[in-house]
Amino acid sequence: CQAAAQKFTGGIGSKLCGTFIFKHEILSFVSFSRLNEAILPHAIICYFNALLFFTDLLPALNGDAKTMNFLQEVVDIMLAYIVESFDRSTKVIDFHYPNELLQRNNWELSDEPETLDDILISCRATLKYAIKTAHPRYFNQLSTGLDMVGLAADWLTSTANTNMFTYEVAPVFVLLEYVTLKKMREIIGWQDGRGDGIFSPGGAISNMYAMLLARYKMFPEVKEKGMSSVPRLVAFTSEHIYVYMQFSALMTDYAFQSHFSIKKGAAALGIGTESVICIKADERGKMIPSDLERRIIEAKQKGYVPFFVSATAGTTVYGAFDPLMAIADICKKHDIWMHVDGAWGGSLLMSRKHRWKLNGVERANSMTWNPHKMMAVPLQCSALLVREEGLMQSCNQMQACYLFQQDKQYDLSYDTGDKALQCGRHVDIFKLWLMWRAKGTIGFEAQIDKCLELSEYLYNKIKDREGYEMVFDGKPQHTNVCFWYLPPGVRYLEDKVEKMKRLHKVAPVIKARMMEYGTTMVSYQPQGDKVNFFRMVISNPAATFEDIDFLIEEIERLGQDL
Amino acid sequence: CQAAAQKFTGGIGSKLCGTFIFKHEILSFVSFSRLNEAILPHAIICYFNALLFFTDLLPALNGDAKTMNFLQEVVDIMLAYIVESFDRSTKVIDFHYPNELLQRNNWELSDEPETLDDILISCRATLKYAIKTAHPRYFNQLSTGLDMVGLAADWLTSTANTNMFTYEVAPVFVLLEYVTLKKMREIIGWQDGRGDGIFSPGGAISNMYAMLLARYKMFPEVKEKGMSSVPRLVAFTSEHIYVYMQFSALMTDYAFQSHFSIKKGAAALGIGTESVICIKADERGKMIPSDLERRIIEAKQKGYVPFFVSATAGTTVYGAFDPLMAIADICKKHDIWMHVDGAWGGSLLMSRKHRWKLNGVERANSMTWNPHKMMAVPLQCSALLVREEGLMQSCNQMQACYLFQQDKQYDLSYDTGDKALQCGRHVDIFKLWLMWRAKGTIGFEAQIDKCLELSEYLYNKIKDREGYEMVFDGKPQHTNVCFWYLPPGVRYLEDKVEKMKRLHKVAPVIKARMMEYGTTMVSYQPQGDKVNFFRMVISNPAATFEDIDFLIEEIERLGQDL
Structure with missing residues (x-):
């Protein structure tokens, strides 16, 4: 690594080069080994922030270094969380009931400010009790996973902190929305997008x-x-x-x-x-x-x-x-x-x-x-x-007052403020655009195809497996696989009413146990006259065939005694 | 700094301690001096990403280090942008017309993926042409400024990447929304919040x-x-x-x-x-x-x-x-x-x-x-x-199907999915909550009072100043100060119709010049029978008395020949 860098630096002194490399080593060092929580005393990490308040940060005079330090601490907390989220050995959620969660931390708002150290503690607590939506075994919602390029783009969007209504206040984002919507319309098949x-x-x-x-x-x-x-x-x-x-x-x-x-x-x-x-x-x-x-x-x-x-x-x-x-x-x-x-x-x-x-x-x-x-x-x-x-x-648009409009060279298609009920709109475009650049259309295609392949794998695995019943026949068209798991105690019941009554309670109990163990999460619901069934959906690009195998094993492990 | 850290590390070896300090020094080094753009050859910075694609990042096997490196590069770009944004010697905006901006970069979406290096280039370009909403002289909108704690909170929100509809998928955020809304209702004066x-x-x-x-x-x-x-x-x-x-x-x-x-x-x-x-x-x-x-x-x-x-x-x-x-x-x-x-x-x-x-x-x-x-x-x-x-x-809520609701211990006030037209909602609470913790109510109060003080300063400064006319009499109630600047060439015109016609064009030209120079931005508009006037608003906590002085000087500098 150091050699490679030296190759590129050419004439620049070794100290500079070493500095650069060192930075990356330290990053790996601190965040990967989670040394900042495990070995290094908390006091050091907090040293810079324990006596500081928000008033020490930018725009405060000479607030640059303190701001960089504070934001870098937050970034380190997030980077550690991200790496942990993708680690199958960690819990999908550390679940607590509302009243219990209220007591596990001080969440109250008060008149007095807190130190930046306290703020970092709040950040850690918030992530500790959050659901890890990036976790490869989180299947609970239609929106799952955490894309690294999308995340970077969302951080940048927050940093740009602007609004979508005019080209004047969001030139790049308005342009990217225009480019992306046109591309989406082309894909729909509308002429020339x-x-x-x-x-x-x-x-x-x-x-x-x-x-x-x-x-x-x-x-x-x-x-x-x-x-x-x-x-x-x-x-x-x-x-x-x-x-x-x-x-x-x-x-x-x-x-x-x-x-x-x-x-x-x-x-x-x-x-x-x-x-x-x-x-x-x-x-x-x-x-x-x-x-x-x-x-x-x-x-x-x-x-x-x-x-x-x-x-x-x-x-x-x-x-x-x-x-x-x-x-x-x-x-x-x-x-x-x-x-x-x-x-x-x-x-x-x-x-x-x-x-x-x-x-x-x-x-x-x-x-x-x-x-x-x-x-x-x-x-x-x-x-x-x-x-x-x-x-x-x-x-x-409301009665537009065009009285003063004398110059129409400006292309109004870039001004979107009047196209919807909202006046200002949150910038939602950059993450999609940047991901599209990083993946290309073929990258999104591969990601989607893989999710559908995984769901077909799941379908094939359980359709004839003992103890499973499909909610509807045939291969699913999307990644939704709807099924019942019938534990042995329910499977052989002859009284149909009793069987349905018991089956209705199976999915909720298994789900509750999943959350207690924190191993995986999948959604369930009744529909029409059908009692509670699991609805597996796969939109998480982190999921693999092994995760599907795990899900089935886990359902059986947690449900066999029901 | 090193000594202080040593004081806290106690028994831990000096290497570790040195490492920690070193990290902070490098951060200052790289980002403050903007060495990564100025001195260090771009090739080094990009070395790690030039041959990498999104498929090398998490959830890729062994993607941890590459992901950390990529995200850290994005963070460094953002940190440099943030420091620059607060620097009065930088431009508020580097403005270009849509067609020109389209040509200044490749913004198109294609089938093929780009390297992570290209992604970083896009991030830099996006910020280069963005409006610096944090800039102390950006007064253009009702929403201005960039709060460092709020920004950190928004980054964390993106990292948690979840949705507001149920306690199950957003336990902490749902709780914080509950706590914060109650506090806001108390402040309104509704009994017990x-x-x-x-x-x-x-x-x-x-x-x-x-x-x-x-x-x-x-x-x-x-x-x-x-x-x-x-x-x-x-x-x-x-x-x-x-x-x-x-x-x-x-x-x-x-x-x-x-x-x-x-x-x-x-x-x-x-x-x-x-x-x-x-x-x-x-x-x-x-x-x-x-x-x-x-x-x-x-x-x-x-x-x-x-x-x-x-x-x-x-x-x-x-x-x-x-x-x-x-x-x-x-x-x-x-x-x-x-x-x-x-x-x-x-x-x-x-x-x-x-x-x-x-x-x-x-x-x-x-x-x-x-x-x-x-x-x-x-x-x-x-x-x-x-x-x-x-x-x-x-x-x-739509016809709720409570058929299956047998257990009501769960406090439904934490489930917000059915309170609005939206099903899922973006998590907007964490940044407000974290800022409130960092500032306390008194911190917000001080920030608001200061903005009102600045606008009173502006009002006092121009109300009797030659060349200015207030749009309405008396001290403004909010930070809005509405005024005309009459350049010498307009000031003494006797023909009232001609005078209004000329005056109507003054604010737009001055604003256009402000944007060309990138020195400041303030909004203007006509209202009713009143020709274009400046509407100054101050919500930017970075603004100072000197920035108000600067604004007035700038308006006069840019408008005196009109």
Whole structure:
């Protein structure tokens, strides 16, 4: 290493060169061996910060060195946490109930300042009790994993600390959003990547923005006059778009249907949840087009105006892809806005092997696509893509006062502040853009293909294994693998009612034990008349075949006595 | 330094101690002198990354050292940028037009991956063309400055990479949000800090959430049945809540009325912008209560239902505080939801000297308060506080499926996923919480008081100075100081129309020159019949009296020939 550096330094003295190398050695030394916590007395580490307060940091006069030192300490804490997160021998979570966690640290806010040393202690405590979302065995959510380039980009975004509304205050980020959205539209298949779009604070908001656009497109007067000026509007979506969340699996079987983003949007927009019509799904969770058309005709007969169909590309629980081509035909025939909620499944467009599952998406009017899910971009990163140009602006801008606009050389497509309900927007673009540069499209493709391969491996492993039952037949289309594990004590029960009652309690108990041991985390939920089942999803690029094997062994180890 | 460390190390060998000290010396060495860019050949710095790709980083096998090295390089780039940002001799911005900026770097996304060295180059380029929001002479927005503890907290938030919806996936952050919102409600003056709240993606969304709650409170059936089931609703707000934004000041006088968050909310919610009634403001920009009451009575006479009054605590341009006590009386009398939009001015509640400006806020039903503005918390950090408990949940949750809920020991107040339209939420709490710990309430108070002191200094300095005219009389209530600078060539013009026409062009040209030189940035806009004037705001804790002096000198230097 030192030799290599010397080769490059040429004429520069050895001291300088040695210094540089030394820095890297020390870094490895301190953070890898976690010496700063284990061997070196805490007092040394804190020496610089124990007597310092925030007032000693920049912009304080001569605050440079103290600031660098403080930030470097925080970085060292984070680097140690990162390395630990990827280490399979560490716990995914060190779980405690709220009241217990409240007592394990002082989290209160007071009038008086704390020393920087106390601040570092708070940083350590926060990470100690955090869930390690980067852990290769963390499968609990649709967003898992921690990408190192994405993380670096997010740190840099925080450092730039600006807002997305104009080119003036965020020149580079506005430009990168423009470049990236265009690329995403090309991938969808819109000619020359034309159209519009925006990064929004999550899939639910992206879906609501789409609904807002669809309504405005059909009845622009609604903006000024409200819903009372238009006939009764109805929207359609699959009955399968429920999102279930568990609140603390340690609570045994407490499940909760969290939201229904299309219904939430309809409630907010003054359309009303009763005007969202749920279309039947087949046994794989895909919307049945004939039922969609039947319900559209039915609504029209009642005098209602169908204005919005939200097809789902990748449902939360089953990972089902609605048949977009057939839905596009129906939307075209009845002149209805077609939206594709690809929050979870949209990223499959990056894969030449799997993108056929979204065939027809190019015919949609809008699409939600969350790179923070299947592309493992750090949270939050959700895009709404819109086919028609200019619509977002006219839908969301207020009476613009152009009185003073005399010079139009400036390309307004770079000013995004008026395209959405928000005025300022958080900078969510840089992490996606930088990751795309680091991986290339083929890198994202490989990452996605690998996750799907892992889920196929899991499916093949358990589909005929004793003690397992699949929730639906056939190979999953996304990485969602839904299954029951039946412990021996449940497996052979003959009373079907009793069997279901017992089975319903199995997944929650196993999950609770997973969290107690901290070995892995996977989600479970009931759906319709189906009792609690595991929903495995794989979006974590750190996961391997061995981790899948481990999960199955762990489920059996923790559940065999139930 | 070495001696001090030795004092603390006690028995530990001198090599170890030396190592520790050495690390800090190198840090200062590399980053302060910017040796890595200036003296050391770039080749060395890049040596480790030139042949590496993202696939060499974690979770790659043996990726630890390479990951640490890569992240440390990014940190070094950021640390150098931070030190530079606070240095008054550096430019606030290195401005280029979009087309020019597009050509200055390769920003395109391709199929193939880039090396980690290329990624570092992109990081440097991104910061090179970014606006230095931390710069002591950056006054352009309501959100300025860069707090070192807030930044550290945001880095840590990115590292934890989780979502806010349940305690299970974000135990610490959910707890800290709970603690902080309670503290904020106590400061508002709600008994025992009771009530509810959430951090949302910005002030416009917080205001919309408040409007949604007000409507639901009065007509809960709107959730299912939509706006057609309720009478015509009307909302009221001050005519002064316009937000003006300039798109590139280099474009001379192009101004733009960006948004009107209450109107935007009304458009989205299906209420319609025509149902937002603008109440007259006095010459200081404060809502006139008698006009409010008159318009409420008028609306009732027309058969409309007044449901929402949004009073503003700190308008964007004038920094005006509406008379909350008088407005509260009117809202009480007519049984209307009172919302206080304190996005900009809410933080004055932290100051014993200035909080009287919000007297009456404790009688509001809800309040928007953006710590990312006057408290200089990194973007984004906006809170909606709500007086009534439980309302957010019932307004926004969809038909909850409690079928399986058998165990209620778990405190549901820690599960926030169903309180808002969003399902997942970005973690915005940690930076505010950690800054609060570092500063204490008194630290925030001192920071806010200082900004107000600076603006009073500016006001006193220019109010009688030759060539200046104030846009409104009297000491500003917030840090907004609105003024015209009249260059000698305009100052003595007798033709009033010509004078206004010329004056209208002064601020844009001065601003354009500021950006060309990169010396400072301050915003300007027209308002009503008033031609372009400067709106100085101070939320940047790095600003000093000397920076105010500099601003005035700079305006005169750049504008004297106009």
